Amino acid sequence: DAKTTQPTSMDCAEGRAANLPCNHSTISGNEYVYWYRQIHSQGPQYIIHGLKNNETNEMASLIITEDRKSSTLILPHATLRDTAVYYCIVTEGRGAQKLVFGQGTRLTINP
Amino acid sequence: EPEVTQTPSHQVTQMGQEVILRCVPISNHLYFYWYRQILGQKVEFLVSFYNNEISEKSEIFDDQFSVERPDGSNFTLKIRSTKLEDSAMYFCASLEQRGEQFFGPGTRLTVL
Numbered sequence: 001d002a003k004t005t006q007p008t009s010m011d012c013a014e015g016r017a018a019n020l021p022c023n024h025s026t027i028s029g030n031e032y033v034y035w036y037r038q039i040h041s042q043g044p045q046y047i048i049h050g051l052k053n054n055e056t057n058e059m060a061s062l063i064i065t066e067d068r069k070s071s072t073l074i075l076p077h078a079t080l081r082d083t084a085v086y087y088c089i090v091t092e093g094r095g096a097q098k099l100v101f102g103q104g105t106r107l108t109i110n111p
Numbered sequence: 112e113p114e115v116t117q118t119p120s121h122q123v124t125q126m127g128q129e130v131i132l133r134c135v136p137i138s139n140h141l142y143f144y145w146y147r148q149i150l151g152q153k154v155e156f157l158v159s160f161y162n163n164e165i166s167e168k169s170e171i172f173d174d175q176f177s178v179e180r181p182d183g184s185n186f187t188l189k190i191r192s193t194k195l196e197d198s199a200m201y202f203c204a205s206l207e208q209r210g211e212q213f214f215g216p217g218t219r220l221t222v223l
Binding site: 034045 | 115141142144146148153154155156159160161166167169200202204206208209210211212213214215216217219
């Protein structure tokens with residue numbers, strides 16, 4: 001079973017920041033928080049990951065709380081192409097370890 | 112930018128037939144995976160593969176399923192005798208050593 005809890009769906013206006021929350025209260029010390037998204041029925045696409053520090057890349061920012069029990073993915077200027085299902089996954093991220101997907105958050109960007 | 116490719120994009124087969132789904136992972140990656148997604152449901156792990164052997168498999172991955180890396184580039188998933196419930200999107204993924212898994216575009220398998 002997935003070790004994360006996410007809202008089922010969210011809406012955001014185009015051009016605004018989309019903030020997607022994730023709870024992972026049972027995360028262990030060596031587990032990372034990974035975010036992937038799936039646009040329509042395409043293959044999941046990696047977005048960002050982090051251990052305990054906040055992270056930023058060209059796609060998004062990841063804010064992890066100090067106790068690491070929750071995190072927020074931020075898409076700073078959402079576009080219509082960001083409409084997708086977003087998955088928050090905790091994993092050690094090493095080698096053969098599988099990804100366990102939950103239901104994710106269906107994010108809809110509205111014009 | 113290197114990417115994972117999968118063929119065919121859509122496979123239609125009759126129940127009881129064998130199918131082989133093909134994947135070409137990113138060339139310097141060491142770990143390979145198959146996942147599936149039944150329409151409207153979540154992505155499910157099937158199997159991971161490293162150093163020419165299965166590292167882990169889920170309970171879905173029963174004796175009807177097998178994986179192979181027949182040469183240095185291809186990674187295949189075989190379903191020996193397809194069932195209606197095998198209809199799904201099948202995604203291949205690869206990983207270099209640690210970090211993010213890269214997913215292919217998927218093969219849509221339809222079993223009639």
